[in-house]
Amino acid sequence: MIQSKMKWNFTYSDPQKSGEGLPGVTPLTKQLLEKRGIFDSESAEQFLNPSVDQLHDPMLMEGMEQAIARVKRAINAEEPILVFGDYDADGVSSTSVMVEALKKAGAICDFYIPNRFTEGYGPNKEAFQFAFDSGYTVIITVDTGIAAMEEADFAKELGIDLIITDHHEVQEVLPDAHSIIHPKTSADYPFQELAGVGVAFKFAQALLGRFSEEFLDLVVIGTIADLVPLKGENRILASIGLQAISQSKRPGILALRKVCSLEGDMNEETIGFTIGPRLNAVGRLQDASPAVDLLLSEDMEEAEQIATFINQLNQERQKIVASIAKEAEEMVSSTEGEAENVIVVAKEGWNPGVLGIVASKLVRQFDRPAIVLAIDSEKGEAKGSARSIDAFDLFTNCMEVRDRFIHFGGHAQAAGMTLAIEQIEGLREDLIQLAEEKLSDDDYQQVLDIETTVELEDISLKQIEEVNQLRPFGMGNPKPLFHLKHTPKEVRLIGSKKNHLKFQFQSNKSRIDGIAFGMGELYPQIAPHASLDIVGELGVNEWNGRKNLQVMVKDISVKEWQLFDYRGSKHLEKNILVPPKENYIAISFQGRTEAPCNVPVYQAGEFLQDTTVDGLLLIDLPDHMSVLTDLLSRVEARKVFACYHLQESTFLKTWPSRDHFKWFYGMLLKRGSFNLHKEADLLANRKGWDRSMVEFISEVFFELDFVKMEDGIITVESEPSQKDLQESSLYREREEQLQMEQTLYYSTYKELKKWFDQYLNQRFKHVKEEVVNGL
Known part of the structure; x- marks a missing residue:
């Protein structure tokens, strides 16, 4: 089992x-x-054959008309526009779509992505001040900004018109921006789960007044890499986007394909496990601008140089993740007992850019929500990422303890945060308490x-x-x-x-x-x-x-018990592996005290009570089969290891038939006497028997009072009583020994398994049958 x-x-x-x-x-x-909730032919057709005709009008989004009007005014007045993006794959693809769309519309524009290590996530006042000093009067955020309340007020003070396009969870208060374009703040928009790049694509459509198929190879990257639900518009954009990126002539895409050795059509796994991680790697280790430069590049040689650099960063990122993950796992495993309901680990020196990946690894290993923080002792802060299990909504639960954070944002299953070092322990305690109140034991199992x-x-x-x-x-x-x-x-x-x-x-x-x-x-x-x-x-x-x-x-x-056949094996230590936390015992019928792999040994007679074990090692054979069947009736085992061997086999010796006994007795009657010491070998050779058979027949006759034996001389009793061979205890014991060896040692695997099936857990089977019959 x-x-x-x-x-x-x-x-x-x-x-x-x-x-x-x-x-x-x-x-x-x-x-x-x-x-998947599809019960009619029209819905099935749309699902199986997604097309651009199924996409919604971008103008249904609240704030879109106002935002487009402001951008067009800026274009006409030659006001420079700054696209403020994010450093993950969704953020860089969103930034690329927005910049390219603005340029196609005739705008003067550039992009800015905050440095994860020096600025943190999302808009910040210093960046907005820099934009103002550089002459920007319009800032468009992509894949970020919905939680930037203070930054929006600051932009307003500077005289900057802030247009927010985002898809992250909406908090209680919205920023006071010029326009907010967000599916979840648009009551009339039919689909609320777009990725950041999906929202940017909608903005591009509205700005250019047409379906912008030239951006689909970028849209698919952010849509798949950001793990938004692939249904509705996301499914359409991902499906047609995969076709577009497979045929893309964009230098950045071609360079990525070359450095990753990608041939043929791309699929969602190509994006999720090859393209996405490389674009993410840039912002995890440094400023993410090269990722945008790659996607916007129009020069093949330049694109190949950037792609090679990004691939090297990804390799470095993998090494860093492996190192931090090992440390974090050791921190969790070193605590007594099992992992806590919510894992919160923090350490100085960890790279904040990769902590989301580390958190995901902890969730997979321990089946617990996990927060991984990098401590900055100079600032007195800890910054990191969180990932969760299905049953624990990170965003909702963390919002219940929002006061513990300096910054917080994210989704149900993923979040980012900054908090004071002294708040770490309190956050751990709060989230553990919330998990204890809301989750059952089953919720921690994937x-x-x-x-x-x-x-x-x-x-x-x-x-x-x-x-x-x-x-x-x-x-x-x-x-x-x-x-x-x-x-x-x-x-x-x-x-x-x-x-x-x-x-x-x-x-x-x-x-x-x-x-x-x-x-x-x-x-x-x-x-x-x-x-x-x-x-x-x-x-x-x-x-x-x-x-x-x-x-x-x-x-x-494996739903039924298993038999491991190591009969006669000399390599038990190598073959038998005792898993951690499993209960293995060995049973001896002959007084042995040592077993393979240091498994504790018990004598068969010690088991007077019912016992449940994960592994049962039978290290020798009993003298009587009933001793083993009695033991098996009182032991419930998931695995049985037959690891016994025979010193001397009865089965391999010649077993006398009744005709052998009959002939031997007739010989004694004719001769009158037989010298067992001197004539046993001669008789065995003449008849093709072995000496042990001659001796066995003689001893059985003696026990049944058919013959007398004195100093090896055998003579027939004058008036023997009629008895069957089965009345000889020696005959019965040897017959049972023969049957036991044949059943337990010389049988095939299937024969042995079938025999154990009859006797193993016999009592437990009987109890279950009684319960069923009673019901």
Whole structure:
């Protein structure tokens, strides 16, 4: 038995009860669409075939008309406009879209992105003062600004018209800006989940008076990288944006593709795991301006130089993240007991730019909301990022303790913050208290929403292509997860560090590979012939022109007990691995006191009470089978290790049949006597027996009073009573020993497993049956 690490939520319903409004699609596609709230053919058509015709009019956004009018006045008056952006992938792509759109409209403009380390997140007075001193009278924020109350007042004092375009969570009070363009402050706008670059794109459309397809290759970057829900307009922009970026001739995009060795069409994973992280890396380690310069560059040579530099920064970023994550994990693990309900770790010297990534790693490892802070002792402040689990809304809960922060902003699952050092402990205590009040134990376990259970024979290239009709996948439209139950033909470790698992599942009609990254520690816990329950994503691995079906495994479970067959093995220490926090015991029937891997040894007779263990090691065999069956009836075990061996085997000796006994007795009657010491070997050689069989027959006859034995001379009793061989305790013991060896030692794996199935946890099975029958 292997317990799944995550909670499996089987979300599908009985297909006979589902809606009937989706003609023309297969049952699987129908089920997937209904799971996403799509029950009619018109909605299905729009979802499966997103197009620009489905986008909303940007002028429906509150503040848009006023903002566009101000920008056009600035263009006509040749007033310079400053685009104030953010330093992440959404921010730099938003900045690039806005700058390019303003220039196409004829504006004099430039951009400004605050330095994460010297200025922090969002607009600041010093930057606005610099803009005023440089002659700017209009500032347009992108992907930031909705929480900049003081900065908006300062801009007004300077005489700067501040236009805010943003998508982050709206706080209680809005800034006093010239215009605010934000989906969530626009009651008439149908879709509220646009990314920052989506809002900038809408502004560009309104400014240029047309659909600006030339920006789609930028829009897709911020939309996917910022993890906004990929539904509604975001799905449309991501879908057509992926087509655009795959065909883009923009030098910056081509340079990124070259440095990342990207060929062919891009998908959401390319953006999320390759393009996005590199653009993010610039602002994490330094001023983010080179990322915007790359996207706006019109020169291929310049773009390649910047892309190479950005790629080097990303490699440096990876090393820094690994170092900080290791320290943070050690800080959490060093606390006594399990991780606290909310993790808050802080240290001086950590790079604030990568703390969001570190927080994400902590959330994945410990299944807890995590805040990671870098301490600046000179300023007396701590600055960092937070990531959360699904059940804990960071924005809502942190707003309940807003007084603890100097600056705070973000979403339900991600946030950034600055606070005084002396507030760190209070913040930890407050958030732990809120989590204790609002969350249950189940909330701390990651949930896998499973679309459906599939049979191995039903997995095909056509089915996977059908699933891919729902792409692009992401937040709000997760890649479908499927449940599969099957016994793998092969399980092996792969990877340079042997920390990944590869399965081969095969039936008469189908073969599919399973890849479980980072699950190598489960290898010694999976017994041969174990039936695995796995949850994963279906896909195709294409190599050298061949397409192989595969499932990317997210979690593994073995629902029944497992047998590990190490009978006669001399390498038990290498084969048996005791997982941390699991309870393993060894049982001896012959008085042994040592077991492999320092597992505690108990004598069989010590177990008088019912016992539950994770692992049960049987290190030798009993004299009587009943002793073992009695033990098994009182032990509930997830795993049983048969690691005994035989010093001397009864099974390998010749076992006498009744005819052998009959012939030997007849021989004694004819001869009158038999010298066991002198004639046993001669008889054994002549008959093709072995000496032990001759001795055994003789001892059984003696016990049954059929013969007399004196100094090795055997003679027949004159009037023996009639008795069956079974009346000899020696015969019964040897017969039982033979049966035990045959059953427990010389049997096949399947035969041994079947035998244990009869006796293991017999009492517990009986109790469960009684309960069911009683109900």
